[in-house]
Amino acid sequence: MKRYPTLDPAAMTAEQRRVYDTIASGRRGAAAHGPFLPWLQSPAFADRAQAVGEYIRFDTMLPGRLKELVVLMVARLWNAQYEWYAHKAFAQKDGLADSVIDAIEARQRPDFTDADEAAVWDFADELLRTHQVSDARYDTAVKRLGADGVTELVGVLGYTLVSMTLKVFEAPLPEGVAPPLKD
DSSP states (O other): OOSSOOOOGGGSOHHHHHHHHHHHTSTTOOSSSTTHHHHTTSHHHHHHHHHHHHIIIIIOSSOHHHHHHHHHHHHHHHTOHHHHHHHHHHHHHTTOOHHHHHHHHTTOOOOOSOHHHHHHHHHHHHHHHHSSOOHHHHHHHHHHHHHHHHHHHHHHHTTHHHHHHHHHTTOOOOTTOOOOOOO
């Protein structure tokens, strides 16, 4: 059961329609999936949240495989079915190894062969589990990604907003798609 009304673009307020059209005409190519319809209940919020999301998804300085590693970690933490469904394919396309994806799905630390991936995992895992990052983890991340890269890494961890939205509003998977994650 989803917890938000289906918004027919023809029945939207002018502000909802403006934001909907911005999303639909952007690089995502659609606005009627994932967190967007729940967010459109508050069009000012939707406008700002989708802009940050677009930056993280398409423009972050982090390589795609590192970004998707973090998104999958967040999706798994929240057991966000839609987010996992969508981003697993993005992660594979961006070159994240299936063994890494499978380990995340199994809630295990992957056996990394890439030092950047290991540093990103360790930083994100520590922050997600303990709500802080040690000096050693921080320093390693800065050495691997640069200070600006660590800032963007924290931004990608903001995918928590998407996970929470999908969970709270019970956003459905596409028709015919079974939930990919097991509790």
